[in-house]
Amino acid sequence: MEGRALSSLLGGRRVAVDSIKGALGHTLGAAGAFEALLCVRTVESGVIAPTAGLVERDPEIDLDVFSRAREVPVRAALSTSSGFGGLNAAIVVTRYTE
Numbered sequence: 001m002e003g004r005a006l007s008s009l010l011g012g013r014r015v016a017v018d019s020i021k022g023a024l025g026h027t028l029g030a031a032g033a034f035e036a037l038l039c040v041r042t043v044e045s046g047v048i049a050p051t052a053g054l055v056e057r058d059p060e061i062d063l064d065v066f067s068r069a070r071e072v073p074v075r076a077a078l079s080t081s082s083g084f085g086g087l088n089a090a091i092v093v094t095r096y097t098e
Contacts, residue, residue: 002080002082003058003060003061003062003063004061006063006080007061007062007063010063014064015063015064016048016064016066016070016072017051017063017064017065018048018049018050018051018065018066019051019065020034020035020038020049020052022051022052022053022054023049023052023053031081032079032081032089032091035079035081036079036091036093038077038079039077039078039079039091039093040077040093042074042077042093043074043075043076043077043093043094043095044095046071046072046073046074047069047070047071048069048070048071048072048074049069050066050067050068050069050070051065051066051067054066054067055067074095075094075095076092076093076094076095077092077093077094078090078091078092078093079091079092079093
């Protein structure tokens with residue numbers, strides 16, 4: 001469902017998508033903080049982390065998920081968190097410009 005929601009939100013644009021859960025495991029309440037930190041580092045460095053453990057992408061999900069790091073210009077990063085009981089949150093991190 002998350003893949004479908006992101007595809008719908010992005011409206012057919014090819015946007016890199018990754019997950020850190022494969023690298024860190026289930027960190028429960030700390031997951032959102034780790035993802036926010038990764039978003040800051042991604043925007044700062046221009047390196048998008050790979051999805052650890054990804055062997056084969058599900059062809060039913062039309063997202064640009066990958067298994068190797070990419071270096072690209074990053075203007076913004078979106079982190080979504082889905083919690084127990086339907087508690088969901090999202091944050092967008094952008095590069096600071098004056």
